[in-house]
Amino acid sequence: MSERKIPTPHIGAGEGEIAETILLPGDPLRAKYIADHFLTDVTQFNATRNMFGFTGYYKGKRVSAMGTGMGCPSIGIYSYELIHFYGCKNLIRVGTAGALRPEVKVRDMVFGMGACTNSNYIKQFGLPGDYSCICSYELLSRAVKAAQDRGLTYHVGNILSSDMFYDSDLPKPGTSWDRMGVLAVEMESAALYSNAAYGGANALCILTVSDSLITGEATTAEERQTSFTNMMEVALELA
Ligand code: HPA
Numbered sequence: 494m495s496e497r498k499i500p501t502p503h504i505g506a507g508e509g510e511i512a513e514t515i516l517l518p519g520d521p522l523r524a525k526y527i528a529d530h531f532l533t534d535v536t537q538f539n540a541t542r543n544m545f546g547f548t549g550y551y552k553g554k555r556v557s558a559m560g561t562g563m564g565c566p567s568i569g570i571y572s573y574e575l576i577h578f579y580g581c582k583n584l585i586r587v588g589t590a591g592a593l594r595p596e597v598k599v600r601d602m603v604f605g606m607g608a609c610t611n612s613n614y615i616k617q618f619g620l621p622g623d624y625s626c627i628c629s630y631e632l633l634s635r636a637v638k639a640a641q642d643r644g645l646t647y648h649v650g651n652i653l654s655s656d657m658f659y660d661s662d663l664p665k666p667g668t669s670w671d672r673m674g675v676l677a678v679e680m681e682s683a684a685l686y687s688n689a690a691y692g693g694a695n696a697l698c699i700l701t702v703s704d705s706l707i708t709g710e711a712t713t714a715e716e717r718q719t720s721f722t723n724m725m726e727v728a729l730e731l732a
Contacts, residue, residue, distance in 0.1 A: 501574040504546065504559075506538035512548050512557040514583040514732045515575060516725070517568070519681065521545040521560030523587075523721070528558055531729055544571070556732035561586070565614040565654060565684035572685050576692035583632060584696045585728050586685050589703035589717070590652065590677035593670055597648055599705055599712050600720045602640060602727070603677045604633055605652040605698035609670060610683035612656045618687065626654075626686035629695035632731055636697060639730040645723055651675045652698065654683035666707055677702060699728050 500506060518524055521544050528535045532549025539546035539559060546559030559575075561568040568586070575581040590603055597603065608626040615624050633649070640647045653670050655678050664670075670678070682698040689696035701720040704711040712720065 505541045510538040511579045512555040515557040517561045517586045524558040524560045551729045554732040565612045568681040569684040572688045576694045586698040590679040590700040592702045592705040601702045602647040603700040604649045607651045608682035610654040614684045626683045628697045632697035639727040653678045
């Protein structure tokens with residue numbers, strides 16, 4: 494892109510410090526965990542606002558990991574800067590989600606083929622209708638293969654990017670997004686997918702189910718760690 498003014502207001506990296514493929518957890522300490530446990534020859538490229546970002550190598554391939562914060566506006570800022578100012582081509586969100594459907598169990602993995610949203614984020618593109626936020630088919634098919642190779646339980650389908658975590662009016666099962674087959678709720682993917690489309694980049698959201706809005710079941714911290722490791726190995730295969 495022509496508009497390359499770096500460092501940006503939110504990312505302190507210099508030219509070439511960020512890999513073309515980047516993993517994006519919401520929590521910056523998860524980005525540090527990825528760097529510490531999965532990458533070699535690591536350099537840190539960002540600490541602005543403590544939104545840590547790292548670049549290293551996984552199985553010989555250069556890859557980065559950086560936090561995004563929570564919600565569409567936050568991931569919207571970081572993903573825009575990564576795509577337009579740093580030339581990132583493959584942006585892979587790795588996060589958690591709440592299950593909306595009974596067949597989606599805690600600890601399962603969900604690949605967000607599409608992202609519905611109740612956020613106004615998409616409206617900012619000024620389109621004359623409703624935009625369908627979709628992932629990169631290439632990244633999705635490679636991620637599915639990596640999950641199959643590992644024998645992991647996964648689902649592929651629509652997810653919901655919600656602006657509200659503490660929703661005061663949770664819909665009754667069978668009456669809302671779940672009725673339309675939407676598998677799980679999180680808070681960022683619609684912004685990531687629309688920004689990637691706008692910037693000509695590829696994006697995928699990989700989630701592990703941390704809780705169920707149907708059964709009320711939730712994972713323990715230890716279980717979240719194990720499912721996080723599985724998800725990370727799948728995501729890193731995309732480097
Ligand atoms: N809502 C939104 N985001 C989430 C949830 C949820 O219930 N669980 C994990 N991420």
